[in-house]
Amino acid sequence: MTHHLSFALTHDYSADDAIRLAVTLISGDEVIKTDAFLDTGATCCIFKREIAITLGIDVEAGEGVRVGTVTGGFDAYGHTLTLETLGYSFAVMVYFAAHDGLPLNVLGRRGWLDQVRLGLIDHDGKLYLSRYGD
Secondary structure, eight states: OOOOOOOSEEEEOOTTSOOEEEEEEEETTEEEEEEEEEOTTOSBOEEOHHHHHHTTOOGGGSEEEEEEETTEEEEEEEEEEEEEETTEEEEEEEEEESSSOOOOOEEOTBTTGGGEEEEEEGGGTEEEEEETTO
16 A cells, blocks of 8 residues: 655755754743754653753743653753744743753654654655644
8 A cells, every 4th residue: 555645845964964953942032043853762852951041941940850761861841932943833842951961952752743744764864844734
């Protein structure tokens, strides 16, 4: 059986590297541009504590969660804000690490993947994307 899918946009990335996307986070009047790695195995979107501080967010005032990793885990706190990437904008819960020094930001299943329809052809370095429901 053959299935046909259509997407609103195509994004090229280096197939030799992880899938890194430009991201804008907005909290009130504060805006920060950063990047994040697409991680289909991550439960939620997780960003560095330093970004929350720059946005004027009191990290520990958010919804607490324990994030498990292959090497252990860490605490993070969720805050609802606007996440923009690849021309799409979503009001979502984003988690910030409780500690400084998180090495990278992650776009996970809740907060990003659950907002979009995604297609990947890694061999070609192609990411296909549409808003979920479009």
